[in-house]
Amino acid sequence: MRRPYTLIAGDFVATGGMDRANLALALWLAKQGGPVRLVAHRVSDELLGFPNVRFVHVPKPANSYLLGEPLLDAMGRAWALRTRAEGGRVLANGGNCVVPGANWVHYVHGAYVSEPVGGALRRLKGRVSHQRYKNDERKALWRSNVIIANSERTRADLVAATGVPEARVHVVYYGSEPERFHPVSLETRSATRAALGWPTDRRVALFIGALGDRRKGFDTLFEAWSRLHARGDWDTDLKVVGAGAQREAWEHEARVRGLSERIQFLGFRSDVPVLLSAADLLVAPTRYEAYGLGVQEALCAGLPALVSRAAGVAERYPAALRDLLLDDPDDVAGLVGALESWRMNATAWAAPLASLSESLRSRTWDDMASTLVEVMEREG
Structure with missing residues (x-):
């Protein structure tokens, strides 16, 4: 041409x-x-x-x-x-x-x-x-x-x-970039998590997005995590990837609520493929997302991704994974329920998730x- x-x-x-x-x-x-x-x-x-x-x-x-x-x-x-x-x-x-x-x-x-x-x-x-x-x-x-x-x-x-x-x-x-974002073996996931210093006895969820406005929905996720942590039996930690004007304020709020050990703020990271290969879930309760490349990359890496139903990337989800879509990004109770559903249904979602991952990587x-x-x- x-x-x-x-x-x-x-x-x-x-x-x-x-x-x-x-x-x-x-x-x-x-x-x-x-x-x-x-x-x-x-x-x-x-x-x-x-x-x-x-x-x-x-x-x-x-x-x-x-x-x-x-x-x-x-x-x-x-x-x-x-x-x-x-x-x-x-x-x-x-x-x-x-x-x-x-x-x-x-x-x-x-x-x-x-x-x-x-x-x-x-x-x-x-x-x-x-x-x-x-x-x-x-x-x-x-x-x-x-x-x-x-x-x-x-x-x-x-x-x-x-x-x-x-x-x-x-x-x-x-x-997509299938050479960078792809599923890994359980052995590789364990080794990567150990290299990052993450505990092996707890699951890890990721949030990826700027902390400078409310569009990405971190406030909803923070409140949901606070409720889950208060129960005492929630076995998943949250890693927050991203910078922004409100990062220090959220870190302070996490300390005040006793969540410092359960929510870790990683700041800007250039090794997102590595983080995805070590995590178990991505959470993206965004209030507006024309598409959502970060969600697609998580899916390509084989991770289930909770995302707002109105996000463009949600169009790519098959019917078998529709329970991963959030109806209302402002609904804290709804997000808590979706996170609990993920913990119960992760195994059942494995096959349709693998199929979607392969399709996106193709x-x-x-x-x-x-x-x-x-x-x-x-x-x-």
Whole structure:
């Protein structure tokens, strides 16, 4: 494929759901040999090693995406105009650049109002950012020729939020990394847990997500864990992976409630595949999740994952695993019941979980990128 492609996104790096997906698409295009222009704040070193990849660096004042977006929009438009004049294809992400071409939606700002925590200035910034992102999203999607959503949930949300015709929206699910996220033997799990210093006589559940707003639902999980711990017979510890403005506050609350030995805050970790291979469960009571790459990675690793029914990734669950889906991310009692059900039914869920894991691992990031480009080529 020699046609030039220009991709406009904040980052093309291996961290984060949308960043990882953007990286996968850019890598696949780079391997095809045609010109690839990346208009972004950051790209991975792996991409810079391709002679046909050009990184158009966009500054990010004060390390702020909000301040950097006007620059991303302006530089993206310029390169989009040049690329289209050459007969190439252009892809933007959501509202980050208003250009004709394709738009890949990873998150619908018009579908959820984030609730940032912290001081008044942080909360004000959150409200201002949301309104701006919402307006830019609507303008960009109406200007796009074709829209690609990462789930049916995302497609429904963006149609409802912006009014774009549903026929213009195509669903392409994320791919996977089967070489990094895959089931391991009981022996490997035990050895990994020992290497991490985790006790072998207690089960381990993981929560993975930022602790800076309520979207990920950690507050619901914390309350559920407090109730289970109070009973005295709950044999599972919780490991919390992620940083954020509220980490210290949650650590303090855990100490106050006597949960320090049962809830451990690990901070940001780059070894998530290792942690998944040592754990028994992932819990994700998210209030809004366009897809949920972290949940998919846990499933690929063979872990059961409790996740909100409204999350995009929940569409991938077969009927036999529907009891792993949470009806209401605010329902503490419901989450307690789901956790108890997991402890009782883990063995019964093993076969359908193994089948789902295999199915998800069979679709790689390259498969996703190939499908996405087919849609762009077909729809123009």
